[in-house]
Amino acid sequence: MSVPLYEAKAELFRLLGHPVRIRVLELLQDGPMPVRELLAAIEVEPTGLSQHLAVLRRSGMVTAHREGSTVFYALAGGDVADLLKAARKLLTQKLTGQNELLSELLGTETRVR
Template identity: 90%
Template sequence: MSVPLYEAKAELFRLLGHPVRIRVLELLQDGPMPVRELLASIEVEPTGLSQHLAVLRRSGMVTAQREGATVVYALAGGRVAGLLRAARELLTEKLTGQSELLSELLEDNAGSGTS
């Protein structure tokens, strides 16, 4: 029996629900990176990073290629970068709305003489 689409989507978002995984994906948008560079860019223990990379690899979000003693990770495709862009756009819209609301509140407080 197959999983309903909404459950598959929920599983995808659960997979992306950790800041380290999001940061790894963001870093890989600039191109493939060896593990040592990822470690230098993310404050996480090597074993923790290894576990997150394994989750991303199993899910098909990233690929891993061995180059000698070094393992280099890359995004599995352009759709992952597109998903990250969409998230950035949604957050920009949300924060813009909050900024506008804050401005209105500050104007109301200044006009009423209250703080």
């Protein structure tokens, strides 16, 4: 039995619902990184990072390859980077609207005094 599209989308967003996973994806936008560099850039225990990387790998968001004893992770494709850019754009629009409202409120407060 197949899952309805809306449920599959909800599962995708649940997968992305952890700050460590988002940070890993952001870092990997610049290209493949070894686990040690990801650990240095993200304040998380090695076991925690390993678990998040496993979730991202199982979901197909990232790929992993080994060079000697070093494991490198990379984004699985450009669509992941596009999703992160879309999220940034949505947040920018939201915050711009909040700043406009704040300016309006501050302007009103100044006139009331």
